[in-house]
Amino acid sequence: xxxxxxxxxxxxxxxxxxxxxxxxxxxxxxxxxxxxxxxxxxxxxxxxxxxxxxxxxxxxxxxxxxxxxxxxxxxxxxxxxxxxxxxxxxxxxxxxxxxxxxxxxxxxxxxxxxxxxxxxxxxxxxxxxxxxxxxxxxxxxxxxxxxxxxxxxxxxxxxxxxxxxxxxxxxxxxxxxxxxxxxxxxxxxxxxxxxxxxxxxxxxxxxxxxxxxxxxxxxxxxxxxxxxxxxxx
Ligand SMILES: C[S@@+](CC[C@H](N)C(=O)[O-])C[C@H]1O[C@@H](n2cnc3c(N)ncnc32)[C@H](O)[C@@H]1O
Numbered sequence: 356x357x358x359x360x361x362x363x364x365x366x367x368x369x370x371x372x373x374x375x376x377x378x379x380x381x382x383x384x385x386x387x388x389x390x391x392x393x394x395x396x397x398x399x400x401x402x403x404x405x406x407x408x409x410x411x412x413x414x415x416x417x418x419x420x421x422x423x424x425x426x427x428x429x430x431x432x433x434x435x436x437x438x439x440x441x442x443x444x445x446x447x448x449x450x451x452x453x454x455x456x457x458x459x460x461x462x463x464x465x466x467x468x469x470x471x472x473x474x475x476x477x478x479x480x481x482x483x484x485x486x487x488x489x490x491x492x493x494x495x496x497x498x499x500x501x502x503x504x505x506x507x508x509x510x511x512x513x514x515x516x517x518x519x520x521x522x523x524x525x526x527x528x529x530x531x532x533x534x535x536x537x538x539x540x541x542x543x544x545x546x547x548x549x550x551x552x553x554x555x556x557x558x559x560x561x562x563x564x565x566x567x568x569x570x571x572x573x574x575x576x577x578x579x580x581x582x583x584x585x586x587x588x
Contacts, residue, residue: 358543361550364484371482372440374540375419379442381536383420387527388535397506397574398423398477401581405473405502406571407432414471414496415454416489417461417479421447423506427475435471437464443544444479462488469498478505478559481550490564494586501586503566510548511577520578557582 418436532541
């Protein structure tokens, strides 16, 4: 299934999985290059926002090559990363990180109820087929009092910023990504923001899934966002 047509349903699931399997070998290097290292700083903000530390059991949802898992493990947490793309997981397992990496789908997590104290998810929301089943799964696997932090890209709202951001995100990123990795994947990645509901709707969906104290914070003038919430005790 090609990515040009912005697929949906099972077509999207298969296309996204195949795409990440293809780009896995160069995924980390391109992230650092295309964001000048900001991606790692944003991951740190996400982990800070849910106070990950020793004693936590962290689910890194759609963990990819394990950047968030690595940062959480470095803070003394026990970490389980879940992703459906085998090649991304292969990258994660190659790191010397004290974490378990499992292959599985975000909408049917291979974890028992109430097993994690924290769930984090980096840059994956727009890749899921549907968000409500994923948020319901997050609520299920988190223990009472559990915290969630979802990091995702966004587009600035102010017109001038939006134009400058769009030039970089929609033109420069596909160009560099196409030269150094996979043309169709790096054309798709910026376009896939159309799958993302507006911030207020994302917050409402988390609320519907049972999370309280839901908050949304913008990063770099609206180029990225972190959503946080808690499972009631
Ligand atoms: C943009 S990458 C982000 C990887 C990592 N979280 C990070 O911060 O770099 C998105 C990841 O979501 C995974 N993914 C997308 N849909 C998924 C699903 N339904 N179940 C599990 N993983 C999924 C992809 O395989 C990919 O590794």
